[in-house]
Amino acid sequence: MGSQDDLKSASTLASYNVLLQVMFRLLTFFLNAFTLRFVSKELIGVVNVRLPLGCLWGALLVCVWWWLLKAPDPEAVPHYVPAVGFFCLAALMELLAEPLWVLAHAHMLVRLKVVAESLAMIAKCLVTVVMVVSAPDWGLYIFSAAQCVYAGFLLLCYIIYFLQFLGSEEAKKKSFPLDHVSQLLPTRLNGQPLINWKLATLTWSFFKQSFLKQILTEGERYVMTFLNVLNFGDQGVYDIVNNLGSMVARFLFLPIEESFYVFFAKVLERGQDVRQQKQEEVSIASNVLECLLKLVLLIGLIITAFGYSYSYLALDMYGGGLLSSGTGPSLLRCYSFYVLLLAINGVTECFVFAAMSKEEVDRYNLVMLGLSASFLLLSYWLTWLFGGMGFILANCCNMGLRIMHSLIYIHRYFQHSVHTPLSGLHPHPALLIALMMSFVLTGFSERMLCCDSGWLLRLAHITIGAVCLLGVVIVAFLTETRLVQFIRTQLLPKYSKKDT
Numbered sequence: 001m002g003s004q005d006d007l008k009s010a011s012t013l014a015s016y017n018v019l020l021q022v023m024f025r026l027l028t029f030f031l032n033a034f035t036l037r038f039v040s041k042e043l044i045g046v047v048n049v050r051l052p053l054g055c056l057w058g059a060l061l062v063c064v065w066w067w068l069l070k071a072p073d074p075e076a077v078p079h080y081v082p083a084v085g086f087f088c089l090a091a092l093m094e095l096l097a098e099p100l101w102v103l104a105h106a107h108m109l110v111r112l113k114v115v116a117e118s119l120a121m122i123a124k125c126l127v128t129v130v131m132v133v134s135a136p137d138w139g140l141y142i143f144s145a146a147q148c149v150y151a152g153f154l155l156l157c158y159i160i161y162f163l164q165f166l167g168s169e170e171a172k173k174k175s176f177p178l179d180h181v182s183q184l185l186p187t188r189l190n191g192q193p194l195i196n197w198k199l200a201t202l203t204w205s206f207f208k209q210s211f212l213k214q215i216l217t218e219g220e221r222y223v224m225t226f227l228n229v230l231n232f233g234d235q236g237v238y239d240i241v242n243n244l245g246s247m248v249a250r251f252l253f254l255p256i257e258e259s260f261y262v263f264f265a266k267v268l269e270r271g272q273d274v275r276q277q278k279q280e281e282v283s284i285a286s287n288v289l290e291c292l293l294k295l296v297l298l299i300g301l302i303i304t305a306f307g308y309s310y311s312y313l314a315l316d317m318y319g320g321g322l323l324s325s326g327t328g329p330s331l332l333r334c335y336s337f338y339v340l341l342l343a344i345n346g347v348t349e350c351f352v353f354a355a356m357s358k359e360e361v362d363r364y365n366l367v368m369l370g371l372s373a374s375f376l377l378l379s380y381w382l383t384w385l386f387g388g389m390g391f392i393l394a395n396c397c398n399m400g401l402r403i404m405h406s407l408i409y410i411h412r413y414f415q416h417s418v419h420t421p422l423s424g425l426h427p428h429p430a431l432l433i434a435l436m437m438s439f440v441l442t443g444f445s446e447r448m449l450c451c452d453s454g455w456l457l458r459l460a461h462i463t464i465g466a467v468c469l470l471g472v473v474i475v476a477f478l479t480e481t482r483l484v485q486f487i488r489t490q491l492l493p494k495y496s497k498k499d500t
Contacts, residue, residue: 090147112161124150248339
């Protein structure tokens with residue numbers, strides 16, 4: 001009985017943490033939409049706009065979460081009201097760090113970004129663990145304080161770096177556009193109006209695109225929050241599965257997408273026909289895109305093939321029977337296929353957005369508008385039919401449509417050249433056979449050995465999976481020679497020799 005009460009309390013607490021995370025994402029989305037992805041001294045004008053707008057939007061959302069949305073029982077979920085304020089404070093701190101992130105990203109200071117985010121995440125995890133162990137009755141204070149620590153560490157790392165970097169010899173060698181840290185502070189430039197209307201128009205365009213993309217990427221959370229299609233327990237389980245399943249996308253696919261978006265944007269002339277560009281650079285872009293597609297496809301297929309048979313074991317080891325006895329394993333199995341779609345969509349869209357002209361981006365905004373509306377309707381309908389799995393199915397449909405659009409664009413882009421980068425989506429038949437055999441063997445292993453017969457049989461199940469994975473890697477090494485060469489000569493040096 002006590003374990004059931006603990007499950008109910010934990011699920012309720014996790015659900016309201018999800019609710020506050022929705023507010024945090026809404027706020028940071030709005031703020032990030034007003035950061036233009038270019039760096040010059042006009043960045044100061046963007047900072048001038050962002051700070052007051054961020055405070056206004058934050059106050060509005062805090063009022064919504066305090067008075068319009070249903071507040072939890074103070075005994076079940078304590079400290080809800082101050083936690084809302086702390087999440088807002090964390091978002092405002094990230095607002096201050098965002099222009100520094102843009103500077104670092106635009107000037108390829110990738111190591112700074114990796115170090116700053118890693119230190120901030122480590123600090124957040126340590127604070128969460130310490131507070132959960134030492135003061136579990138603090139409730140939402142734990143998650144809100146951890147988020148504030150993350151945002152504070154992130155801001156502090158960027159401030160310390162740029163205090164030392166700006167004005168240094170290294171900055172002068174790189175022709176850095178800013179000379180002193182005071183240029184990062186909000187100010188009115190001499191001889192210029194308070195509002196730069198050209199920047200304001202461009203910012204509005206970014207905002208519209210970001211708004212639609214936010215619905216496509218986080219729409220299920222808003223449906224959960226405002227329409228109450230799942231109870232709090234199911235919301236908590238869905239959030240845990242979503243966080244576990246998306247780790248590969250966050251830590252592996254996202255850095256690849258961000259880095260190679262910059263690469264494609266520098267190699268290709270935006271909006272130019274492939275016949276009007278330097279053919280050597282077109283060839284390089286095509287080869288890189290083909291190898292990237294093959295790489296993420298291989299990773300996604302491995303996750304899909306092995307995820308089905310190891311979802312139950314992963315959740316059982318992570319949260320015990322409280323997670324593995326319900327809908328969690330089915331959700332994670334479905335999510336393993338969704339990861340495959342995430343992988344392909346990330347690479348195809350990073351190329352498409354780097355190659356599109358302004359007119360094509362505007363037309364794509366209309367496509368995103370239709371996708372956003374259909375996604376929200378599909379999420380509500382499928383969740384009503386299938387529960388939490390409906391959100392994942394809706395995401396799969398949405399991602400499939402986005403992939404189809406990107407593939408059509410890439411095919412048309414290269415149709416007047418000899419290059420066929422989409423061949424990267426055709427893995428070697430021997431590799432497909434190896435993956436199918438692994439799927440069958442691990443599925444049979446799970447049925448016979450896992451997971452209620454002791455740790456010895458669990459270890460046997462894990463060993464069978466490891467042997468199958470090793471076989472798949474060996475087959476990939478022998479059959480996908482171009483991909484292996486690309487990883488050796490391009491990908492590994494790219495991430496082992498970053499500029500600081």
